[in-house]
Amino acid sequence: MDHFQYRSGEMFAEEVPISRLADDVGTPFYCYSTATLKRHYRVFADALNGLDASICYAVKANSNIAVIAALARLGAGADVVSIGEMKRALVAGVPAANILFSGVGKTEDEMASALKAGVLQINVESAPELETLSTVASSLGIDANVAIRVNPDVDALTHEKISTGKSENKFGVDWPEVPGVYARAAALPGINVTGVAVHIGSQLLDLDPFRQAYGMVVDLVRTLRADGHRIEHLDLGGGLGIPYDNEQPPSPKEYGTMVKEVVGDLDCKIFFEPGRLIAGNAGILVTRVVRVKKGTARTFIIVDAAMNDLVRPTLYNAHHAIVPVNEAPDGAKLTEVEVVGPICETGDTFGRQFLPEPGEGDLLAIRTAGAYGAVMASAYNTRALVPEVMVNGADASVIRDRISVDDMLSRESLPDWLSDDEEARGQEQKEAGD
Numbered sequence: 248m249d250h251f252q253y254r255s256g257e258m259f260a261e262e263v264p265i266s267r268l269a270d271d272v273g274t275p276f277y278c279y280s281t282a283t284l285k286r287h288y289r290v291f292a293d294a295l296n297g298l299d300a301s302i303c304y305a306v307k308a309n310s311n312i313a314v315i316a317a318l319a320r321l322g323a324g325a326d327v328v329s330i331g332e333m334k335r336a337l338v339a340g341v342p343a344a345n346i347l348f349s350g351v352g353k354t355e356d357e358m359a360s361a362l363k364a365g366v367l368q369i370n371v372e373s374a375p376e377l378e379t380l381s382t383v384a385s386s387l388g389i390d391a392n393v394a395i396r397v398n399p400d401v402d403a404l405t406h407e408k409i410s411t412g413k414s415e416n417k418f419g420v421d422w423p424e425v426p427g428v429y430a431r432a433a434a435l436p437g438i439n440v441t442g443v444a445v446h447i448g449s450q451l452l453d454l455d456p457f458r459q460a461y462g463m464v465v466d467l468v469r470t471l472r473a474d475g476h477r478i479e480h481l482d483l484g485g486g487l488g489i490p491y492d493n494e495q496p497p498s499p500k501e502y503g504t505m506v507k508e509v510v511g512d513l514d515c516k517i518f519f520e521p522g523r524l525i526a527g528n529a530g531i532l533v534t535r536v537v538r539v540k541k542g543t544a545r546t547f548i549i550v551d552a553a554m555n556d557l558v559r560p561t562l563y564n565a566h567h568a569i570v571p572v573n574e575a576p577d578g579a580k581l582t583e584v585e586v587v588g589p590i591c592e593t594g595d596t597f598g599r600q601f602l603p604e605p606g607e608g609d610l611l612a613i614r615t616a617g618a619y620g621a622v623m624a625s626a627y628n629t630r631a632l633v634p635e636v637m638v639n640g641a642d643a644s645v646i647r648d649r650i651s652v653d654d655m656l657s658r659e660s661l662p663d664w665l666s667d668d669e670e671a672r673g674q675e676q677k678e679a680g681d
């Protein structure tokens with residue numbers, strides 16, 4: 248359920264007509280619905296009722312500070328994977344004590360910043376990372392709260408680029424090495440072992456891999472406690488999938504029930520790190536048709552959004568439903584068209600779909616674009632960085648401006664030897680003569 252619905256044939260975000268936003272902001276732009284974000288958060292939180300649970304929103308799914316702030320107001324903490332994300336979470340009002348710091352390549356600077364900020368826990372992904380963290384924490388005189396992220400070697404049955412819990416993936420400590428890493432952690436200065444963490448992938452459509460991984464982790468907690476480790480936190484990661492097309496992911500309720508069965512009364516505080524589930528359906532990418540090009544093989548609908556604005560279709564072969572902002576009249580004929588961007592790559596496509604054939608200037612909405620959309624946008628082909636708008640009831644606010652081509656060019660400069668500047672070039676010629 249989301250709050251992008253038609254009213255008298257026109258798509259609205261909550262109480263705001265999309266076409267009005269398009270007139271105000273220009274296209275393409277992302278549009279997020281606060282009510283949808285909140286709804287998804289609450290449905291997930293309700294499904295965990297009865298557990299001593301804490302939801303740390305995975306900021307990487309959509310890291311706009313307004314999105315984080317909307318969730319923080321509901322009590323969400325944050326899961327961050329860089330110091331940049333930690334800064335966003337803090338600016339958005341998430342207390343450091345509710346921030347989990349994950350990631351496979353934390354630098355010493357990042358560790359130090361996280362420790363100084365006082366984050367809840369650092370999820371360590373390897374033995375060498377643990378050694379470095381011990382050194383950094385000791386030199387600061389701070390004890391780092393640490394969970395070891397374990398790799399249970401479980402197939403998440405998802406796209407290979409977002410599977411993270413197999414032994415051939417770079418994430419977490421390999422299962423056979425886990426007890427040794429905990430023993431080392433207990434012996435190292437500056438390290439305070441608090442828990443175990445696991446995250447096996449994203450867009451999971453089946454509960455079984457979760458069940459298997461979580462079951463292994465529960466057994467591990469028992470073993471670690473028997474070895475004398477104090478395990479108070481269990482971080483079960485994110486990864487629950489959402490429907491983009493006809494997928495039928497488990498509901499949050501089914502997921503919650505499974506967690507309760509598997510984790511039972513382990514007497515741990517349990518952390519969840521959902522990203523996509525919260526943000527995915529809370530956003531659309533709005534784009535305008537630039538041109539209709541009828542080829543011999545296909546009809547191309549060329550729009551002003553492109554793979555640089557939303558890379559999921561070309562990166563993961565992901566499907567996103569595309570719908571007209573102004574509904575076609577009842578009984579309008581559907582034709583198969585391919586919706587493509589203007590970028591000079593054949594991969595710049597949003598996919599083939601049956602649509603009432605749009606005309607030049609029509610607005611289209613690319614749905615389920617709230618997660619891994621704007622955060623992955625680039626300026627490829629020197630295209631302005633796509634803006635973001637947030638709606639809340641009848642209010643709308645630009646929460647990230649379009650970063651213009653002029654902004655980008657203002658950060659580039661010619662080196663002296665290519666400059667038209669007389670003095671600089673004179674210097675160059677003089678050196679050439681020497």
Ligand SMILES: *Cc1c(COP(=O)(O)O)cnc(C)c1O
Pocket residue numbers: 305307308326328349350446448449450484485486487520521522523524618
């Ligand atoms: C990406 C990621 C998440 C969020 O995954 P979703 O599929 O968006 O829920 C959670 N935890 C970690 C460690 C991640 O890397």
